[in-house]
Amino acid sequence: MLAEVLRRLLATIPVMGVVALAVFALLHVTPGDPAVIIAGDYATTDDIARIRTRLGLDQPFHTQVAIWLGRVVRGDLGTSIFSGLPVSTLIGQRAATTIWLTLFAMLISVGVGVPIGVVAAWRKGSWLDRAVMVFAVSGFSMPTFWLGFILVYVFAITAGWLPVQGYAPLAGGVGSFLSHLILPALTLSVVYMALIARMTRASMLGVLDEDYIRTAFAKGLAPSGVLVRHALKNASLPIVTIIGIGFALLIGGAVVTESVFALPGLGRLTVDAIVRRDYPVIQGVLLVVSGAYVMINLIVDVLYVVLDPRIRY
Amino acid sequence: MSSTSSSIPAFATEALSTTPRRVAWRRVLRRQPTLAIGLVVLLLIVAAGVLAPVWWTGDSQQMRPAERLRPPSAVRWFGSDHFGRDVYTRTLYGARVSLVVGASVALLSLALGTTLGLVIGFYRRLDAVMMRVMDGLMAIPAILLALALMAMMRASVRNVIIALVIPEIPRVVRVVRASVLSLREHTMVEAARALGVRTPRILVRYILPALVAPLLVQATYVCASAILFEAYLSFLGAGTPPHIPSWGNIMAEGKTYVQLAFWIILFPGLFLALTVLAINLVGDGLRDLLKIRG
Numbered sequence: 001m002l003a004e005v006l007r008r009l010l011a012t013i014p015v016m017g018v019v020a021l022a023v024f025a026l027l028h029v030t031p032g033d034p035a036v037i038i039a040g041d042y043a044t045t046d047d048i049a050r051i052r053t054r055l056g057l058d059q060p061f062h063t064q065v066a067i068w069l070g071r072v073v074r075g076d077l078g079t080s081i082f083s084g085l086p087v088s089t090l091i092g093q094r095a096a097t098t099i100w101l102t103l104f105a106m107l108i109s110v111g112v113g114v115p116i117g118v119v120a121a122w123r124k125g126s127w128l129d130r131a132v133m134v135f136a137v138s139g140f141s142m143p144t145f146w147l148g149f150i151l152v153y154v155f156a157i158t159a160g161w162l163p164v165q166g167y168a169p170l171a172g173g174v175g176s177f178l179s180h181l182i183l184p185a186l187t188l189s190v191v192y193m194a195l196i197a198r199m200t201r202a203s204m205l206g207v208l209d210e211d212y213i214r215t216a217f218a219k220g221l222a223p224s225g226v227l228v229r230h231a232l233k234n235a236s237l238p239i240v241t242i243i244g245i246g247f248a249l250l251i252g253g254a255v256v257t258e259s260v261f262a263l264p265g266l267g268r269l270t271v272d273a274i275v276r277r278d279y280p281v282i283q284g285v286l287l288v289v290s291g292a293y294v295m296i297n298l299i300v301d302v303l304y305v306v307l308d309p310r311i312r313y
Numbered sequence: 314m315s316s317t318s319s320s321i322p323a324f325a326t327e328a329l330s331t332t333p334r335r336v337a338w339r340r341v342l343r344r345q346p347t348l349a350i351g352l353v354v355l356l357l358i359v360a361a362g363v364l365a366p367v368w369w370t371g372d373s374q375q376m377r378p379a380e381r382l383r384p385p386s387a388v389r390w391f392g393s394d395h396f397g398r399d400v401y402t403r404t405l406y407g408a409r410v411s412l413v414v415g416a417s418v419a420l421l422s423l424a425l426g427t428t429l430g431l432v433i434g435f436y437r438r439l440d441a442v443m444m445r446v447m448d449g450l451m452a453i454p455a456i457l458l459a460l461a462l463m464a465m466m467r468a469s470v471r472n473v474i475i476a477l478v479i480p481e482i483p484r485v486v487r488v489v490r491a492s493v494l495s496l497r498e499h500t501m502v503e504a505a506r507a508l509g510v511r512t513p514r515i516l517v518r519y520i521l522p523a524l525v526a527p528l529l530v531q532a533t534y535v536c537a538s539a540i541l542f543e544a545y546l547s548f549l550g551a552g553t554p555p556h557i558p559s560w561g562n563i564m565a566e567g568k569t570y571v572q573l574a575f576w577i578i579l580f581p582g583l584f585l586a587l588t589v590l591a592i593n594l595v596g597d598g599l600r601d602l603l604k605i606r607g
Contacts, residue, residue, distance in 0.1 A: 015452055018448065022450055026465060037465060137593060145564070146585065157571070252457065255460070259549055271551070277464060286457055
């Protein structure tokens, strides 16, 4: 088991290597001189030269690659052109908001998505099943930011129950923290919830046909017990997989959601960096977020072995 | 649904294929109501975008400072924005950008991804290295990669298409490669090989036709997500340039007036959600349909 985890961990190294190279290449495959683009329309020749030196763009290409990879391995993500602060500091300041947001969204979507998927499969063909399927297709097609505005309009502007936007840190009290986070988390969770509900239903349908489910029902066990302990447990692998893969959707949605609700997270950091063409920040966020995604899927792989002892890699 | 079709005896399905095409179509649509609904909605939106000047629209850029932020009425169906521009007109013209981006991204990423997937799947030496590269590219969340690409390019519809095609290619490659790997061992390929058919010809004549159905379904999903992503990019200010009305742009400008003029966001978003929903319904319908036939 431990050796397996270690082997999986090692397998992420080439993937992260490609990510690091791709993030580096972004600056170079795009047409035009990156220093000119970063400097903007009003830059002097001196500004451009300074940026070129600062980013090491005056070095030969292979040296640049080596310097970049060397720095990444040491955890040095460079310095923001706009604020002059280390990129890792900037990411550290903003990460908590995004982590809370995605965590709550994940809890809501798994907490709702899995049960409604189970019920839909159990009552296949009923109006309940149809309702869940309609929700799954339309939820998956929902533009995240539009849904955010609708929720804001209904619950914050019209009803006045919740704040329109902004963020309150946990240190400032749980009540205010939650009231600021609930609408963004709900907004972000819908796409993911739809995906999970759909996958849960499909996976459960495959299991509910099995003989042991019929036996369990025939023995007179309570339906909830059969559904959860016999069926859901055996249907859980594809669900866990989609939770891992869908995490990318969640991160993408977080960028947009943070913009709607003015949350000071990694998404806002990225969007601000793009407007200012603060390239080291963009590169740093891409690396960190991709790393988190790879790690989440590593955990999913390990969970497989826990959930299904038959699996040996 | 699949259980009913598998119980139909072989002669019945043969009879189905000899009926006039029109009748067969009607039967398909009746058996796949989601496909029918999706197609109808999609056609309406395409008609709205392509024929935008016909549908009682005005000039999408004309500003009327005296009529700023007017709510929907008999004259201004979707209200007006902060420059007094007609939201209905802009929404209809916005369909053009979304549809062009959706279709182009689907076509380009499919063409490039299929070519790459065929080559990678068939030449084992390339496979190990190229798939690691694809894994790495897929580890970067698509919207972030597209945002970063847009940061390095000037805002234009063409560049939005490029920024959305690049993250999509590895996803297509993966689907194609998986199919190629299983088809490669198929008897027909072995037979062709024994007859001395060269690899490029095998790829085009034997492998590619078998990929058409799964790729058609994949194309609808790529198209739907490209339309969503274009709106996200434009909404975040890194997509279609502001002088072109696109659903994302209209909503980005309406963001500031959400408390005063909610209609600026409501209507373009409704069109966006309906379009993406319609395309996803077509995709789901096609998938079920092709599985039955296959």
